[in-house]
Amino acid sequence: MTGHGVPTSRPQGSFSFYISAYRSDLILPASELADAVTIAGPKGPAAMRRVRGAGLESDVLFDGMGYAGKELPPAAEWVRTQLESGATRTLLPGVFLPWDKDDETSVSDVVAAQAALGEDIGSTMLLALDSRWLAKRSDLLMDVLRRASAPAALVLAHRADPLAAGGAVQAVRQLARSIPGLMLLRSDHGSIGALAFGAQHASVGLTTSTRHFTTAEMKARRLPGGSSRVFVRGLLDWFRAGEIAGWTAAGSETRCHLSCCRGADLGRFLDPDLDATWHNMCAIADFADFVLNADPEDRAAEFLAECRRTASLYGLAGFNGPESPKSQLTGWALS
Numbered sequence: 356m357t358g359h360g361v362p363t364s365r366p367q368g369s370f371s372f373y374i375s376a377y378r379s380d381l382i383l384p385a386s387e388l389a390d391a392v393t394i395a396g397p398k399g400p401a402a403m404r405r406v407r408g409a410g411l412e413s414d415v416l417f418d419g420m421g422y423a424g425k426e427l428p429p430a431a432e433w434v435r436t437q438l439e440s441g442a443t444r445t446l447l448p449g450v451f452l453p454w455d456k457d458d459e460t461s462v463s464d465v466v467a468a469q470a471a472l473g474e475d476i477g478s479t480m481l482l483a484l485d486s487r488w489l490a491k492r493s494d495l496l497m498d499v500l501r502r503a504s505a506p507a508a509l510v511l512a513h514r515a516d517p518l519a520a521g522g523a524v525q526a527v528r529q530l531a532r533s534i535p536g537l538m539l540l541r542s543d544h545g546s547i548g549a550l551a552f553g554a555q556h557a558s559v560g561l562t563t564s565t566r567h568f569t570t571a572e573m574k575a576r577r578l579p580g581g582s583s584r585v586f587v588r589g590l591l592d593w594f595r596a597g598e599i600a601g602w603t604a605a606g607s608e609t610r611c612h613l614s615c616c617r618g619a620d621l622g623r624f625l626d627p628d629l630d631a632t633w634h635n636m637c638a639i640a641d642f643a644d645f646v647l648n649a650d651p652e653d654r655a656a657e658f659l660a661e662c663r664r665t666a667s668l669y670g671l672a673g674f675n676g677p678e679s680p681k682s683q684l685t686g687w688a689l690s
C-alpha cells in the first residue's frame with residue numbers, strides 16, 4: 356500500500372511518537388500508546404527491522420532528516436527502503452527552507468520541485484521550515500502548499516518553541532483546515548491542536564531535540580538546571596521536575612491520575628534515578644486520545660474548550676504553580 360494516509364481505526368487523523376533511531380528501546384512502548392511510531396534518522400529502517408523481529412506490528416513512518424544534512428540514498432531508493440521496512444506512508448528525504456524575508460521565489464520553487472518528485476514516486480514531501488514562514492508569511496506558505504501536487508509533512512524549526520511567536524498558532528490552525536493530508540512531525544503537543552483542526556497526522560517528540568528542529572545557527576536555548584522535563588496533562592505544558600516540586604499547594608494539577616503514576620505527584624521526577632519518559636508518553640497519548648476519540652466535527656471545539664479551561668487554571672487564587680500559561684497555550688486559548 357502506498358496511500359497517503361497512516362492507517363488507523365479512528366476516523367480522520369492519527370498520532371505517533373517521534374523517536375530517534377538510537378532510542379529503539381522506546382519504539383515498542385511508544386507503539387502501545389499511539390497509532391504509529393515515527394523513527395528519526397537514516398538508521399530508522401534498520402532500527403525498525405530489529406524491533407519487528409521482536410514482534411512489533413505497529414505502523415511506522417521514517418523521517419530520514421535529509422533537511423538536517425543527514426546522508427541518505429537517492430529519493431526513490433530511500434522510499435523503497437521505507438516500504439520494505441513496513442512504512443505505509445513514505446516520506447521524501449527532506450529539505451530545509453531557511454527564512455529570507457526578501458525572497459519568496461525560492462520557497463515556491465523548492466516546494467514545487469519537491470512536490471513533483473513526491474508525485475512522481477508516490478511519496479509525501481518532508482519540509483523543515485524556519486517557523487518564521489509560519490508566523491510571518493502564512494499566506495505564502497498556504498498558497499505554496501495548496502498548489503503542491505503531493506501532500507506535505509512539516510517539521511518546524513525554531514530555537515525553542517516554534518508556536519510561541521504571535522500568529523504561529525493561528526497559521527497552524529489555518530493550514531490544518533485547508534491543506535489535505537497535512538502532517539506535522541517532530542513536534543510538541545501543539546500538533547495535537549493541528550489534529551483537532553483537521554491535520555491528518557501529528558508526531559510528537561519526547562525530548563527538547565525531538566519536539567522541534569533547531570539549526571546550528573539558531574542556538575538552542577539552554578535552561579539552567581538539569582531536572583527531567585515532565586508533561587503536565589492538567590496544565591497542558593512541559594515543565595522541569597524541579598519547578599513542579601517547588602509548586603507547593605498547586606493542588607491536584609501536579610498529581611497524575613493516569614495508569615503511569617496512579618495519583619503520584621509529578622515532583623518526584625526531581626529524583627534523577629526516576630525516568631519520566633513513560634509518564635510523558637502516557638500523558639501526551641491521553642491528550643491526543645482526548646482529541647482523536649472525539650467526533651471529527653467536535654474536535655476543534657473540544658480542543659479549544661480544553662485549552663481555555665486549562666489556561667484559566669493558571670491564574671486561580673490559591674494556585675501556587677506557574678503564574679501564567681506559556682505563549683503557545685495562550686495562543687490556542689485566545690484563538
Ligand SMILES: [Zn+2]
Binds near residue numbers: 614617634
Ligand atoms: Zn503519569
